[in-house]
Amino acid sequence: MDALGAIFASLYQFGDAFAFLVLSACGLAIIFGMMGVINLAHGEFIMCGAYVTVMANRAGLPLPVAVLAGAVVAGAIGVLVERLVIRHLYARPLDTIVATWGISLIATQGTLIVLGSTMTGVGTPLGSFELAGNSYSTYRLVLMGSAVAVLVLLYLFFNKTRFGVLARATIQVPHMAEALGVDTRLIYAMTFGIGAGLAGLTGGLYAPTMTMVPTMGTTFIMEAFVTVVVGGADVFLGTAPAAAALAIVKASLTSWYGQLFGQIGLLIAVILVIRLLPRGVSGFLLRERA
Amino acid sequence: MRREVILTTRDLKAGYGGKPVLQGVDFTVRHGEIVAVIGRNGVGKSTLMKALIGLLPTNSGSILFNDAPIEALPASKRARLGIGYVPQGRDVFPRMTVEENLKVGVQIRGTAGPEDFERIYTAFPILKERRTQRAGTLSGGQQQQLAIGRVMISSPALVLLDEPSEGIQPSIVQDISRTIRAMNEATGVTIVFVEQNLDMIRATAQRCYVMDKGRIVAEIAAHDLDDRDAVRRYLAV
Ligand SMILES: Nc1ncnc2c1ncn2[C@@H]1O[C@H](COP(=O)(O)OP(=O)(O)OP(=O)(O)O)[C@@H](O)[C@H]1O
């Protein structure tokens, strides 16, 4: 029983780290992988999702609905940002970095001014359970399930739906998709919206576990960027395996040496990957297949 | 029978950045015709195709498709009007399967049934065999067939083909030529294709425009296409 308890504890830690990495990164990975845009406002879309979730929940919506509301609002703002700003900068990738950074600053400062430096959150639901003398948060299991569900749904969405097929075509050879009648502007706006919406979903899912401050997005940023850099441009071949590998690094270092070493481990992993696989895990896998 | 005009350009000018390439192209194609465009390397044949489909903006002049000006429309709108484009180099979607490539082609039509795919698979049986394979792993000839199938599946009125025989082994070139003619006879689809391979032109086209330095400089009638020397003379302009 002790051995089983230890195995469960490790799996739980791994699952927790994996969920955090996947959920932090997926929105960023879609926008970067599909559009080549490095979205420095990613953390603020997460923050937006968290704030909307908390406000909706406190206004009386059940938490799951409130989380979806957070995702939808963040996604809608994403579409708006693409239409108003990003669209004009596709030919200038460096400018999109500066522009999204600017949006990030405006969002954080704006939230600070309008809503104050902190907001009452909602408590973590579902309580905890005990196993072999250890206590675990049940809600963390929901987060793990959500991470897996997000990966599965994204896979089905991009491979089985009409929009998904057109989006992949647009990403692979944009001018050819255009010449075949695909409205590529719409595809880009929707893809950016989906990435922002996923960030919002992440914010909503983690809102009950966090302190609500305007800069809360930064909590996710390091993990998000590390996962995307290690994973490379493909969400399925990159983000998922990268998150799994990094979760092992992070979970084991954290349980042996504490949080700080978990973070340091991630940074060392990313440096190694950049040296060995400059195009990330998915770049490596795709080259192997071609 | 004198058929109606499907495509006309008037003094069409286009180029890259500040560099003019098309210096005033005038030509006309009628419904149901198969017309070739021939010319030496770098005279602007591909540039003309890109300007016609809308991947390159028109600097001046006009393009009339079924008598309506289309030069200001984006490529996706022109495709939706019924113009298909097969670029030089094919540009299949490399990391999508053969079937997914065809799906992108048929989406203009809104609804598509299995019979649309079957029509293309009958014309190009190799595509059916390879339908779950990634397009990037196909040979050049297979990619060319996929690129043609990908536009034909939406039943366009006009198809622009840029050097369909380039880098493809002769037996497959003959297949492609035969299929183009068969599709033209079956559906009346109009074909404009750029080509340097005289055998391919003779086997496929009814008429041929000669291009030089960004202009159409001559037209060769179908019966003259059988006269190798006449064609060579034009190419030496
Ligand atoms: N993307 C581009 N940017 C700048 N110049 C270009 C570009 N593409 C082609 N050109 C130039 O425009 C001119 C016409 O090129 P185009 O590709 O239309 O020729 P072509 O007749 O199709 O030649 P080929 O038989 O080799 O395919 C050439 O001088 C070429 O160098």
Ligand SMILES: [Mg+2]
């Ligand atoms: Mg060319």
